[in-house]
Amino acid sequence: MARITIVEDDVLMREELVDILQKAGYEVMAIADFHNIVSQMVTLAPDLVLLDINLPEQSGFEICKSLKAKAIGPILMLTSRDKLQDELHGLHLGADDYLTKPCNRDRLLARIQNLLRRFEGQPGLIDGGSFSLDPNTFTLYKGSQSLLLSTNEGKILKALVENRSEIVSKSTLSKCLWGTDQYIDENALQVNLTRLRKTLSQLNLENKIETIRGQGYRLKG
């Protein structure tokens, strides 16, 4: 089960959170010493951080920033209800979601599950050069635009992005699409590629997928 670290100075709140999360089956660690939070975090290497904004020593914001710099997993910010500005600030600094206190149990668990799913295994967004791809939802981002790919389009693009600037063979793509590299339906793959290219061009990303005759495809950039 996932490991969650709680950073919250209010004891009652903390215990309640610990209780909820443990009952939900998570491995919970609550930080008691607020001096070297970031380095503690690196040691603990949690799958998710529950971070209160109002902390004695350091502001939650700074910690958030440092944690993000250390590339530690998703951060769920906790804030008292009435401070919208803080919340905005928090997300801007890299928190991945926020929640107002006091928080509904289901809501908390739902957000956590959501975040964990988003961050499971891989980064939430993988870099395609001139665009980004959310490999879980198959959402394509370019600048401020975004676009939802179909399943097949997403699988192909994901494979290409993960091997950016390298040649991806047809059998590899076939495996991504249908789970087998044994038999390749060349044509079906081809059609799906055409469709992906057409979709990409909607974000002015034409010519990003290069054909290497006889070998496969490569994502430029």
Added chain:
Amino acid sequence: MARITIVEDDVLMREELVDILQKAGYEVMAIADFHNIVSQMVTLAPDLVLLDINLPEQSGFEICKSLKAKAIGPILMLTSRDKLQDELHGLHLGADDYLTKPCNRDRLLARIQNLLRRFEGQPGLIDGGSFSLDPNTFTLYKGSQSLLLSTNEGKILKALVENRSEIVSKSTLSKCLWGTDQYIDENALQVNLTRLRKTLSQLNLENKIETIRGQGYRLKG
């Protein structure tokens, strides 16, 4: 920070909006593909939608209606023709505010802030007793399980949850589903209720929807 999605086909206008909003600290997403706007919207789950009336594929009005049907948050309509009729029409279809183009920067930001404040109170997740419902995505949460409802299922359940333990009349539900309480297709409503009940039972939530003969339905719990 709040997430805003822009639906605007005029590139210059769009970029200007994006620029203004980003500088104001919002997380901005602009839609480029005008084919599946509504489904994209569901994915993006923005806190506010900036919607142009004049769009290539579909009229902004229709989209507005669909978006409202999906229970996606506040819609700020943009119109270049400063025709009162259109604006009224837009508001009638569910837009929460409107603005004429070209729009003054401060005015735009003020309206947005206003709308966000108005809708801020509405929780991202509403409590149904033994479960929770995200009224935007129509995702149903129970413990650690979750389940995506269809549009109609979501609308009905939302109406019931928002009036938990109270009787919700058929005409109210009809309004939620089709926007009118004038004519009620009793049977269509009935079928949708059956389907919702069946879906709920997948999360062991059978018998949650109670029938009050001759009056309507009530969510137990």
Added chain:
DNA sequence: AAGAACACTTACAAACGGTGTAAGGAAAGA
């Protein structure tokens, strides 16, 4: 330059999910 191998496009149909319609069965109340 011509043929072959490879890559691409387009149109079509099957499959799927969500929805409304229609018809008949079940339950509640008089």
Added chain:
DNA sequence: TCTTTCCTTACACCGTTTGTAAGTGTTCTT
């Protein structure tokens, strides 16, 4: 029992995604 109200099931329609099939375009080799 009879009538009203509610429920269930089967069917058809629509839109999206996907695979199939057929034909066109391109590149390489001789």
